[in-house]
Amino acid sequence: MGEFELIRRYFFPIAEAGNTSAVLLGPGDDCAIQRIEPGRDLVFSVDALVEGVHFPHHYDPEKLGWRSLAVAASDLAAMGADPVCFTLALTLPDADPDWLHAYASGLASAASCFGLSLAGGDTTRGPLMLSLQVHGTVPRGQAIRRSGAQVGDYVCVSGTLGEAGAALNYLESNNPQADEQAVLARYHYPEPRLRLGAALRGSVSAAVDISDGLIADLGHLLEASGVAACIDVAKLPLSAALKRLVGENAVNLALNAGDDYELCITISPREWGSLSEDIRSRLTIIGEVKPGDGLVINDDGQSRAPGAGGYDHFRT
């Protein structure tokens, strides 16, 4: 079977994964065609993943399939967008059928889980890398931007932080223990917070997804909004598995390690009070937006700037 046949066989079924009625024409023509419902805006983002930079050499292709789409879809979650479809530019040293089958399998699982159908792509020979562009929609004008944080807003994060960062120590482990398995799952199978992001549309003032680490990504949000913030180390949501594995290092990982793909949002106290109990239970208030610029970290009564106190060790 030739390369083109392999791709047609393994990848074209992923065209059926998501909101297929919105994709009028999928893979196989010069372009794909998407119909945007009246009253909605298109929201889109591209993410490139390079072997040896964004994932290890010889990384399991099935996990890479999931991870590559999850990482891209996380940007849709940060905008509060409803997922629709995606494109894949795949560069491969050779068309290994086993690799392609496993990669497509992981990609198909993620596509189905996130509601994203494959709309088009390009496959070329070269060093292993992937570039995925995800498309979603929002009601007109309702995309959540980074730039809306207001003084007095709460700073919140979803889920727990730091586990994907801890997982990097166990990637080569042949027989991971239960806690190690738990943090490895966070690295291999990140879950973009698509439903949470969409549910927060209209309530939050700003949002960003945590791909490079809380300090880095919250920093981008604060800069875009022209405000400062203070966050409290004691309030960081840390999983029991992470604390058992790395002890006090959990805080460093939660602040600085990337790859968690949780959301960091800002929200006024009034809007916070209007959120459903279910939504609030998925978020943790870790600080507050302040006037000025920059981030201050409160640690057991002491305030320090990010980067002080050894946090930079874990910058990714």
Add this chain to the structure above:
Amino acid sequence: MGEFELIRRYFFPIAEAGNTSAVLLGPGDDCAIQRIEPGRDLVFSVDALVEGVHFPHHYDPEKLGWRSLAVAASDLAAMGADPVCFTLALTLPDADPDWLHAYASGLASAASCFGLSLAGGDTTRGPLMLSLQVHGTVPRGQAIRRSGAQVGDYVCVSGTLGEAGAALNYLESNNPQADEQAVLARYHYPEPRLRLGAALRGSVSAAVDISDGLIADLGHLLEASGVAACIDVAKLPLSAALKRLVGENAVNLALNAGDDYELCITISPREWGSLSEDIRSRLTIIGEVKPGDGLVINDDGQSRAPGAGGYDHFRT
């Protein structure tokens, strides 16, 4: 100046190049936002270019800037789409300011010329490659597909063919003569037929852009349409420069060489008669759609299949 500052300085101005009112939010947030006018469909395509595969090592970055966007935009032309915006995933071994400046300069020229504004992107470290996704729009349901060719339609191509293929012989030339310069310009600065494609919307039955060679790309169109075609070698549009440079080889190049980025279309004789003189002057009828499947090439009264008679030498 850091890498991020370089990118902001050189690339963000390209966000102003095209239909900026349609791009509600450009580079710098988690996603970009595009507003599609009511009654129009989104049309999009991604193209990846790898150093050493799609362009030579140490290729002039200014030319690469133009070429990378032109190649992607050509797919919009083939669909008859009006250009709007694009994203760029750029992977670079290092952030060389001179390279980035020259690349962005060529990209900006193309973006301005084609009416495509930069809406977003991703820059990562790795082997040199580029993945560009272009966005256009068409009135609802009016995108030109590959699959509409009908028996009895004319097969036409725009412009002249084979020059970009001939240029490959002169890429290293230090002092190219006038004819060599003419074919080199076709390779370095391809001109996607955006205005022609849009003007043909509603008139033609199918279209494809010629990136891999006439035989290959017309073959895709015929397969998608479930028809055959016969084309006449004597009717192939060949430039005087190409004929002077390569003599009888011009036909082989016109049939098999890629990188011309002209359009190949099918159109009924009735619609052909309704085209304006100006549009007809930009097209050459080279054959006719037939029942069956496959392509037949008439050469001085003899019919042969593609691939016979040495054409495969020049397959790219």
